[in-house]
Amino acid sequence: MITRSPILLTVVMVFYLVGCSSNGDNKLRYLESRKALAAELEKDNRLAEAYVQWSALQDMFPHNSDISDKVDELQQLIDSRRDSILASIDKRKTTAKKHELQRLYLKVLALEPGNREAIGALREYERGVADSAANLKAQNIKRVFVAKKQKSQQEQDKQRFTADAGELLAKSNFSGLLQLVDRFLERYPEHQPALNYRFQALLKMGESELTAGQTEDAVEFFERALKVQSIDHSALAQKTQGIKKRLSDDYFRMGMKSFKNDIDKAVDYLQTSVSYNPDNLKAYQQLIRATRIQQNLRKINGHTGE
Amino acid sequence: MKLVVLVCLVFLVSACTGTGHKILNSSEDYTVVEAGSNDTYSSLAQRYLGDARLGSVLARYNPQRELEKGSQVLIPLKNPNPSGVFSNGYQRIPILCYHQFTEHKDKRSSMVVYAGDFDRQMRFLAENGYQVIPLKDVRPFLEGHKPLPDKAVAITIDDGYRSYFEVAYPILKKYGFASTMFIYPDFIGGGVGLSWEQVKILDEDSLVDIQSHSKSHASLSPLPEGEEAKVYTDRLKKEVETTDKILTNKLGRPANHFAYPYGDSSQELVSLLEQNEYEMALTVKKGGNPAFAYPYLLRRTMVYGKGSFKTFQRHLDVFKKTDLK
Numbered sequence: 001m002i003t004r005s006p007i008l009l010t011v012v013m014v015f016y017l018v019g020c021s022s023n024g025d026n027k028l029r030y031l032e033s034r035k036a037l038a039a040e041l042e043k044d045n046r047l048a049e050a051y052v053q054w055s056a057l058q059d060m061f062p063h064n065s066d067i068s069d070k071v072d073e074l075q076q077l078i079d080s081r082r083d084s085i086l087a088s089i090d091k092r093k094t095t096a097k098k099h100e101l102q103r104l105y106l107k108v109l110a111l112e113p114g115n116r117e118a119i120g121a122l123r124e125y126e127r128g129v130a131d132s133a134a135n136l137k138a139q140n141i142k143r144v145f146v147a148k149k150q151k152s153q154q155e156q157d158k159q160r161f162t163a164d165a166g167e168l169l170a171k172s173n174f175s176g177l178l179q180l181v182d183r184f185l186e187r188y189p190e191h192q193p194a195l196n197y198r199f200q201a202l203l204k205m206g207e208s209e210l211t212a213g214q215t216e217d218a219v220e221f222f223e224r225a226l227k228v229q230s231i232d233h234s235a236l237a238q239k240t241q242g243i244k245k246r247l248s249d250d251y252f253r254m255g256m257k258s259f260k261n262d263i264d265k266a267v268d269y270l271q272t273s274v275s276y277n278p279d280n281l282k283a284y285q286q287l288i289r290a291t292r293i294q295q296n297l298r299k300i301n302g303h304t305g306e
Numbered sequence: 307m308k309l310v311v312l313v314c315l316v317f318l319v320s321a322c323t324g325t326g327h328k329i330l331n332s333s334e335d336y337t338v339v340e341a342g343s344n345d346t347y348s349s350l351a352q353r354y355l356g357d358a359r360l361g362s363v364l365a366r367y368n369p370q371r372e373l374e375k376g377s378q379v380l381i382p383l384k385n386p387n388p389s390g391v392f393s394n395g396y397q398r399i400p401i402l403c404y405h406q407f408t409e410h411k412d413k414r415s416s417m418v419v420y421a422g423d424f425d426r427q428m429r430f431l432a433e434n435g436y437q438v439i440p441l442k443d444v445r446p447f448l449e450g451h452k453p454l455p456d457k458a459v460a461i462t463i464d465d466g467y468r469s470y471f472e473v474a475y476p477i478l479k480k481y482g483f484a485s486t487m488f489i490y491p492d493f494i495g496g497g498v499g500l501s502w503e504q505v506k507i508l509d510e511d512s513l514v515d516i517q518s519h520s521k522s523h524a525s526l527s528p529l530p531e532g533e534e535a536k537v538y539t540d541r542l543k544k545e546v547e548t549t550d551k552i553l554t555n556k557l558g559r560p561a562n563h564f565a566y567p568y569g570d571s572s573q574e575l576v577s578l579l580e581q582n583e584y585e586m587a588l589t590v591k592k593g594g595n596p597a598f599a600y601p602y603l604l605r606r607t608m609v610y611g612k613g614s615f616k617t618f619q620r621h622l623d624v625f626k627k628t629d630l631k
Contacts, residue, residue: 026340027330030378037369045631046393052367052386060331060338109391110630114450119389122598130603133591134571138527141570145530
C-alpha cells in the first residue's frame with residue numbers, strides 16, 4: 001500500500017527524518033554539554049572522571065578525531081602522572097612509612113581506579129594490618145590466659161599454705177610454722193597472712209624461751225618478730241623493751257660483781273648491759289670506768305712484760 | 307491510509323513525546339539516554355544495571371542532581387571505578403554487627419539492643435539516603451565487578467538468637483532491609499536460640515541470608531596454652547566443615563560467608579575458608595571496608611545496646627575523605 005502511494009511514503013519519511021534529526025540534535029547537545037563537563041573535571045584535576053566523560057563521547061562519536069585526540073591526550077596525562085607516582089613508590093619503597101606508600105597508591109587509583117598494582121598493594125597492606133590485629137589479639141589472649149593460670153596457681157598455693165599453717169599452729173609446732181612461712185615468703189614476700197604467721201611464730205617461740213628462762217634467746221626471737229613488716233608491733237615492742245631493760249640491769253649487776261676480780265669480764269657484762277639498754281646511764285658510766293681501768297692494767301702489764 | 311498514519315504516529319511518539327526515555331547511544335560500555343518524565347536515577351539503574359539502589363552511582367557520572375524530562379544521562383554499563391577511589395577520597399562499606407534484641411527497654415545491655423533503639427537506627431538509615439545492601443553484594447565490590455551505591459551499609463546478626471526472629475526481623479522487613487544472620491548449629495534448637503523451623507522460614511525470605519558462625523562458637527585462634535598443628539587444623543575443620551554439612555542438610559546449601567567467633571582468626575583458618583570456597587570472612591574489628599579490603603578479614607562494627615545514637619551514626623563510615631589530587 002505504501003509503495004502505491006508516493007505521497008504517503010513521503011509523509012512517513014518526513015516523520016522519520018524529523019525523529020532522526022531530533023535525535024541528531026540531541027546527540028550534539030550531549031556532545032557540547034559533556035565536553036564542557038569533561039573540561040571542567042579536568043581543570044579540577046578530576047582526571048579519572050573526565051576520562052569517563054571523554055571515553056563515553058568517543059563511544060558515541062567513534063569517527064570524531066577531536067574526541068579521539070582528546071581521549072589520547074588525557075590518557076597520556078594520566079599515564080604520565082601514574083608512572084611518576086609509581087616511580088616515586090619504587091624509589092621510596094624501603095625507606096617510606098607504610099601509610100605514606102598507602103597514600104601514594106591511593107593517588108594512583110584516584111587517577112586510574114582499576115590499576116591492579118595499586119589495588120594489590122593496598123590489599124596486601126589491609127591484610128597486613130588485619131593479620132597484625134589478629135596476632136596481637138591472640139597474643140593478648142595468651143597473656144591473659146597465662147596471667148589467669150598464674151593467678152589460679154597462686155590461689156592454690158595460698159589456700160594450701162593457709163591450711164598447712166593453720167595445722168602447724170594448732171599443733172603449736174612453731175618452728176615448723178616458721179620454716180613453712182619462710183619458704184612461702186620467698187615466693188610471695190608481700191603475702192600478709194604469711195607475715196602475720198611469721199610474727200606469731202617468732203612471738204610464740206620467744207615466749208617459749210622466756211618461759212624456759214632463756215631470756216636472751218627470747219629477746220632474739222622477739223627482735224626478729226619486731227622486724228616483720230606490716231604488723232602492729234607496739235605491744236611486743238613495749239614488752240621487749242621491758243625485758244631488755246631487765247636484762248640490762250641483770251648484766252649491770254653481773255658487771256659490777258666482776259669489777260674487782262675480773263675486769264675483762266666486767267667490761268663484757270657492762271657492754272652487754274648497755275647494748276640491751278643504751279639509756280642505762282649507770283651502766284654506761286661504769287663501762288667507761290671499767291674500760292679505762294682495763295686499759296691502764298694492760299699498760300702496766302705491758303710495761304712489766306718489757 | 308489509516309495504517310500509514312498510525313506508523314507515522316508511532317515514529318513521532320517514539321522520537322519526541324514519550325513519557326519513557328529515549329536512547330541516544332548504546333554500546334557494550336555505555337548507554338546514553340534522554341530521561342522521560344517518569345525517570346529517576348533509580349529507575350534507570352534498575353533498567354540498565356539491574357539494581358535500583360545503584361541510582362547514586364549513575365548520579366556520579368551526570369552533572370544534574372534531579373532528572374527531568376529530556377535530561378541526558380550517561381549510564382556506564384561496566385564499573386568505571388573498580389576501586390571506589392576518587393580524587394576526594396574513597397568509598398567504604400560499614401558492616402554492622404548485632405547479637406540480641408529485646409522489646410523491654412530495661413532489659414537492654416551491651417549485647418542486647420532495645421527494639422525502639424533498633425527501629426530508630428533503621429529509620430535513620432532509611433530517611434538519610436543510606437542503602438542497606440545484602441552482604442553478598444560486598445564481594446563483587448571487592449572484586450571491582452560491581453559498584454556499591456553511595457552510603458551503602460550491610461547488616462549482620464550473630465549467633466542465632468530467637469529475639470532476631472521476634473524483634474529485629476519484623477523491623478527489618480518494615481524497612482525492606484536485607485540482613486545476614488551468622489548462626490552456629492550448637493546453639494540452634496535450644497534455650498534462647500532459634501529453632502531450625504525458624505531458620506528455614508528466615509532462609510526462604512530473600513531479605514535474609516543464613517551463614518556460618520562456626521559449629522560451637524569456640525574461639526578459633528590457636529589455644530593459648532599451645533596446640534599441636536594437626537590438632538588445631540582438625541579442630542578448625544570440624545568447626546567449618548561440620549557446619550557446612552549441617553547447613554546443607556537443613557537448608558540445602560553450605561555457607562559461603564563466615565563470621566569468626568569473638569572475631570578471632572588465624573592464617574590457618576583463612577586458608578581453610580579459602581579451600582572451602584568461602585567468599586568472605588568477617589572479624590569484629592570496627593571500621594568500614596574499602597574495595598581493596600582483604601575479603602577474609604573484613605572489618606565489622608559491633609552495635610551495642612547501651613551505645614548512644616551518636617555512636618551509631620559514627621559507625622556509618624561510608625566514605626574516607628582525603629585529597630588525592
